[in-house]
Amino acid sequence: KSVIYLKDYTVPAFLVETVDLRFELDATATCVESVLRMRRNPQASPDESLCLFGHDSLELLSLSIDGVDLPSSAWLRQDEVLRLTVQLNETFELRCVTKINPEANTALEGLYLSDGMFCTQCEAEGFRRITFYPDRPDVMAVFTTTLIANKNEYPILLSNGNPVAQGSDETNHWVTWQDPFPKPAYLFALVAGDLSCAEDTFITQSGRAVKLQIYAEAKDLDKLGHAMESLKQSMRWDERVYGREYDLDIYMIVAVDFFNMGAMENKGLNIFNTSCVLAHPRTTTDAAFQRVESVVAHEYFHNWSGNRVTCRDWFQLSLKEGFTVFRDQCFSADMHSAAVRRVEDVTLLRTAQFAEDAGPMSHPVRPESFIEISNFYTLTVYEKGAEIVRMLHTLLGESLFRKGTDLYFDRHDGQAVTTDDFVACMEAVSQRDLTQFKRWYSQAGTPRLDVIDDYDADQGTYSLRFIQSTPPTPGQTEKYPLHIPLNLALFDSNGEVIPLSNGQSSQLLELTNEETTFVVEGLHEQPIPSLLRGFSAPVKLFYPYTEEQLSFLLTYEMDGFSRWDAGQQLAVRLLQARILKGGKVEEELPKTIVAAWKVLLENASDDPAMASLLLTLPTEAYLSEISSVIDVDAIFHARRTVRRQLAQALETQWLTLYNEMGSEERYRPDSSEMARRSLKNTCLSYLMALDSPTYLALAEQQFAESDNMTEQFAALSAVVYSVFTDSAREMLDEFLNQWQHESLVMNQWLALQAADPKAGALSRVKALLEHPVYDSRNPNKLRAVISTFCNQNTVNFHGLDGEGYRFLADKIIELDKQNPQVASRLLTPLTRWKRYDDQRQALMKAQLQRIIESGDLSGDVYEVLSKSMA
Numbered sequence: 001k002s003v004i005y006l007k008d009y010t011v012p013a014f015l016v017e018t019v020d021l022r023f024e025l026d027a028t029a030t031c032v033e034s035v036l037r038m039r040r041n042p043q044a045s046p047d048e049s050l051c052l053f054g055h056d057s058l059e060l061l062s063l064s065i066d067g068v069d070l071p072s073s074a075w076l077r078q079d080e081v082l083r084l085t086v087q088l089n090e091t092f093e094l095r096c097v098t099k100i101n102p103e104a105n106t107a108l109e110g111l112y113l114s115d116g117m118f119c120t121q122c123e124a125e126g127f128r129r130i131t132f133y134p135d136r137p138d139v140m141a142v143f144t145t146t147l148i149a150n151k152n153e154y155p156i157l158l159s160n161g162n163p164v165a166q167g168s169d170e171t172n173h174w175v176t177w178q179d180p181f182p183k184p185a186y187l188f189a190l191v192a193g194d195l196s197c198a199e200d201t202f203i204t205q206s207g208r209a210v211k212l213q214i215y216a217e218a219k220d221l222d223k224l225g226h227a228m229e230s231l232k233q234s235m236r237w238d239e240r241v242y243g244r245e246y247d248l249d250i251y252m253i254v255a256v257d258f259f260n261m262g263a264m265e266n267k268g269l270n271i272f273n274t275s276c277v278l279a280h281p282r283t284t285t286d287a288a289f290q291r292v293e294s295v296v297a298h299e300y301f302h303n304w305s306g307n308r309v310t311c312r313d314w315f316q317l318s319l320k321e322g323f324t325v326f327r328d329q330c331f332s333a334d335m336h337s338a339a340v341r342r343v344e345d346v347t348l349l350r351t352a353q354f355a356e357d358a359g360p361m362s363h364p365v366r367p368e369s370f371i372e373i374s375n376f377y378t379l380t381v382y383e384k385g386a387e388i389v390r391m392l393h394t395l396l397g398e399s400l401f402r403k404g405t406d407l408y409f410d411r412h413d414g415q416a417v418t419t420d421d422f423v424a425c426m427e428a429v430s431q432r433d434l435t436q437f438k439r440w441y442s443q444a445g446t447p448r449l450d451v452i453d454d455y456d457a458d459q460g461t462y463s464l465r466f467i468q469s470t471p472p473t474p475g476q477t478e479k480y481p482l483h484i485p486l487n488l489a490l491f492d493s494n495g496e497v498i499p500l501s502n503g504q505s506s507q508l509l510e511l512t513n514e515e516t517t518f519v520v521e522g523l524h525e526q527p528i529p530s531l532l533r534g535f536s537a538p539v540k541l542f543y544p545y546t547e548e549q550l551s552f553l554l555t556y557e558m559d560g561f562s563r564w565d566a567g568q569q570l571a572v573r574l575l576q577a578r579i580l581k582g583g584k585v586e587e588e589l590p591k592t593i594v595a596a597w598k599v600l601l602e603n604a605s606d607d608p609a610m611a612s613l614l615l616t617l618p619t620e621a622y623l624s625e626i627s628s629v630i631d632v633d634a635i636f637h638a639r640r641t642v643r644r645q646l647a648q649a650l651e652t653q654w655l656t657l658y659n660e661m662g663s664e665e666r667y668r669p670d671s672s673e674m675a676r677r678s679l680k681n682t683c684l685s686y687l688m689a690l691d692s693p694t695y696l697a698l699a700e701q702q703f704a705e706s707d708n709m710t711e712q713f714a715a716l717s718a719v720v721y722s723v724f725t726d727s728a729r730e731m732l733d734e735f736l737n738q739w740q741h742e743s744l745v746m747n748q749w750l751a752l753q754a755a756d757p758k759a760g761a762l763s764r765v766k767a768l769l770e771h772p773v774y775d776s777r778n779p780n781k782l783r784a785v786i787s788t789f790c791n792q793n794t795v796n797f798h799g800l801d802g803e804g805y806r807f808l809a810d811k812i813i814e815l816d817k818q819n820p821q822v823a824s825r826l827l828t829p830l831t832r833w834k835r836y837d838d839q840r841q842a843l844m845k846a847q848l849q850r851i852i853e854s855g856d857l858s859g860d861v862y863e864v865l866s867k868s869m870a
C-alpha cells in the first residue's frame with residue numbers, strides 16, 4: 001500500500017477540455033462511454049506519458065485515440081493506473097468504453113444502487129470506479145452527460161448542469177445534461193430512479209430565476225419543506241454576507257438512503273443522506289431539523305467555496321472544507337443564537353477533534369501524506385480547519401476578511417488552488433505578513449496555553465504571562481510557536497468590565513512567541529480575567545481559576561461562550577475530584593455548585609436554549625478527553641451521581657421550570673420553540689434521575705401526548721435510561737409499532753438502545769443486529785447500532801471481559817470487505833487504546849492485532865490500523 005506525499009505534487013501532464021459521457025444504465029451491467037478532448041499541459045514536461053486512473057472493478061471494453069482503436073499492447077494497466085505507451089499529439093480525442101456493475105458496488109463509491117435507484121459518490125476518488133480518467137481535482141473539464149435507461153423503472157434521469165436534450169423509444173428514454181462550468185471529476189453526479197420532487201423558485205440578487213428541486217421517494221414528499229426553506233435562506237445569506245450568487249438555472253438535491261456520509265456538493269446536483277434532508281415534526285427531532293438546515297447550507301456554500309474555486313490536490317482539502325464549515329457555522333449563528341452555536345461547535349472541537357489530534361491519526365490541517373484520502377475527511381480538516389478561517393476573520397476583522405474572500409473568489413474563479421493561495425489573499429488585503437500564522441495548517445497537535453498572572457497592589461499593575469507549547473505528534477516531534485489570537489477581558493469585583501488600553505471592554509492579543517507578557521496599569525484592585533473569549537483560538541487553556549472566580553464569570557461574563565465555559569469548568573472540577581475517587585462518591589455537593597445551578601434555573605427562561613446548555617454537565621466524552629488515563633467507570637458514575645444529586649437538591653426548581661416550559665401551542669420548528677423544548681427535556685431528564693414513579697408518569701404522559709418527535713423521543717430516552725425497565729420495554733415496543741415504516745426514526749430507536757448503559761448491553765446490541773429493521777448494508781443502520789454502542793456506551797464497550805472490543809473487531813473484519821470507508825471510521829474507538837489502563841490497553845491491542853492478521857485489508861483500514869499500532 002503506497003504512501004502519497006504532498007511534496008511529490010506535479011502539475012498534470014494532460015488537461016481535459018470537454019468530457020462527453022454516455023451511460024446505458026443497467027443494474028448489473030452499465031455501459032459507460034467517455035469521449036475526452038485532451039491536450040498536453042504546456043506547463044508539464046513534454047515527454048510524460050498519459051496516465052488515467054481506473055479502479056480494478058472496471059472492465060475496459062475499448063480504447064481509441066482520434067477514432068483509431070488501440071490494441072491492448074498500447075497501454076499498461078497496474079494498480080489503478082492505465083498508462084498509454086503510444087505517441088500522442090498536442091491535442092487529441094480519447095474514447096473509452098467500460099462496463100461496470102452498480103449492484104455489486106457495496107462500497108457506495110462510484111456508481112451504485114440505493115434502494116433500487118442509481119446514484120453516485122465521486123469525492124474523493126470515486127470517478128475512477130466509473131471510467132478511466134485523469135481523476136485528480138486540478139484537472140477541470142466541461143461535462144456533457146447522456147443517461148439512457150428503462151423509462152418505467154427509472155423515470156427520472158439527472159446529472160449536473162442543465163438538461164439540454166431528451167427523447168425516448170418504446171422501452172427506454174434518455175436525457176442529456178450539460179454543465180457549462182469546468183469541474184473536476186469528483187463533482188460529477190448522476191441519479192436515475194423513480195423519484196418525486198418538491199419544487200420552488202429562487203430569484204437571485206441580480207434578478208435571475210433559479211428552479212429549486214428536491215427529490216425523494218414519493219412516501220417522503222411531505223418531509224421536504226424544511227430543506228427547501230433552508231436552501232432558500234442559504235442562497236439569500238451567501239448573497240448578503242459574501243456577495244455570492246448561484247450560477248446555474250437549476251439546483252437539485254436528491255435524498256438517498258444508502259450513503260457513506262452526510263451529503264455531497266456535486267455541481268448543481270447535491271446528493272444527500274436522507275438523514276440530512278428529510279424533516280417532519282412528527283418524525284424528526286429539533287436537533288435533526290437543525291442538522292438538515294446546516295448541511296443544506298454547507299453543501300450550497302460549496303458552490304463557491306469548493307466548486308467554482310476548488311482544491312489543487314487532496315492535501316488542500318481544508319481549503320474548501322474548513323472554509324465551508326466556517327461559513328455554515330456563521331450562517332446558523334445568524335439564523336439562531338450565535339452563542340449557542342459557538343458552544344456547540346467548540347464542544348465538538350474540544351471533545352472529538354482534540355482527541356483525534358492527541359491520537360495516532362493526528363495530522364496537520366494540511367496533511368503531508370496519506371495512504372487513503374478517505375481517511376482524511378476528519379474533524380481536523382473540517383473543524384480545526386474552520387477554526388483557522390475563524391482566526392483569520394478575527395485577526396483581520398469583518399470588513400477586511402470580506403475583502404479577502406472577494407479577492408479569493410475573483411482571483412481564483414475556475415481554478416484549483418491551495419491553502420497558501422487563500423492566505424495570500426488575506427495577506428494582500430490586510431498588508432499583513434501571515435507566514436507564521438500558516439503554521440496552523442502545517443503543524444499538528446493541540447497547542448497548550450499556560451497563563452500565569454500577577455497583581456502588584458502597590459503599583460496597580462496586573463501582568464499576564466502566556467506560555468505556549470505544542471506536544472509532539474506522530475512524525476512531528478519538533479513544534480514551533482503559533483500565532484494565537486487571544487480575546488481578553490478583565491472584570492472588577494462588581495462585575496463590570498475594566499476598559500483596556502484600547503479603550504474597549506475587550507482586547508485581542510496576538511501571541512506569537514513561546515512566551516508573551518501583557519501588562520495592564522492603573523488598576524485599583526486585582527481583576528478577574530476572562531481569557532480566550534469566544535474561544536478565539538483552538539488551544540487548551542490552563543489558568544488556575546478558583547471556584548469563586550468561575551462562579552463570578554458564570555454570573556457576570558456576557559460573552560456567551562466564556563460564561564458557559566465557566567460553568568462547565570466549575571462542574572469539571574467537581575467531577576474530576578470524584579473521578580479520582582472512583583466516581584461512586586455520595587458526599588454532599590459543594591454549595592457553590594448548588595447555588596450556581598439554582599441561579600441558572602431561576603433565570604433559565606430568559607434564554608432557554610443557552611440555559612439548557614448551561615445546565616447540562618460536561619459529557620463523558622469531554623471528561624475522557626481531559627483525563628490523563630480514561631477511567632470509563634469512574635467517569636460514568638461520577639457524572640451520574642452528580643446529576644442525581646443536582647436533581648435532588650433542586651427538585652422543585654426542575655419541576656417548576658419543566659411546567660413553565662410546557663406549552664399548549666401547536667408545534668412550531670422555530671428557534672424559540674426549539675429552545676423551549678430543549679430546556680423542557682433537560683428538566684425531564686434531571687427529574688427522571690430521581691427514580692421516582694411520579695416522574696415516570698410525567699415522562700409517560702409526555703410520550704403519549706406530544707405531537708412531535710422531539711418531545712416524544714426525549715420522553716422515551718429518559719425512560720430507557722431510567723431504572724424502570726418494564727416501562728422502557730413497553731414504550732420501546734409501542735414506539736416500534738408506531739414508526740416501524742420510518743427508516744430514519746428506526747435509526748434513532750436502534751441508537752437509543754445501543755447507547756443504554758445498563759448491564760448486558762452487548763447481547764442487546766447483538767439482538768438488534770438481527771432485528772428486521774436493521775440492514776447491515778446501510779451505513780446509517782451500521783452507525784446507529786455499532787458506532788453508537790462503541791462510542792457512547794462506554795461502560796459496556798470497555799467492559800473488562802474484552803467482549804466489546806472483540807465484537808467491534810469482528811464487525812470491522814466483516815465490513816472491510818463490503819465498505820472499507822465505513823469500516824475504517826468504525827475502527828476509531830479501538831485506535832485510542834493508549835488512553836486507557838494497562839489491562840484495557842492489552843485487550844484493545846489484541847483485537848487490533850487480530851484485525852491485522854485477518855488477511856487482505858483495504859487501504860482504508862490498513863492505514864488507520866498501522867498508524868495506531870506504530
Ligand code: B3K
Nearest residue numbers: 123124263264265374377
Ligand atoms: N465533500 C463531501 C465529503 C466527501 C467525503 C468523501 N469520502 C461532503 C462535504 O464536506 O460537504
Ligand code: ZN
Nearest residue numbers: 298302321324
Ligand atoms: Zn464540505
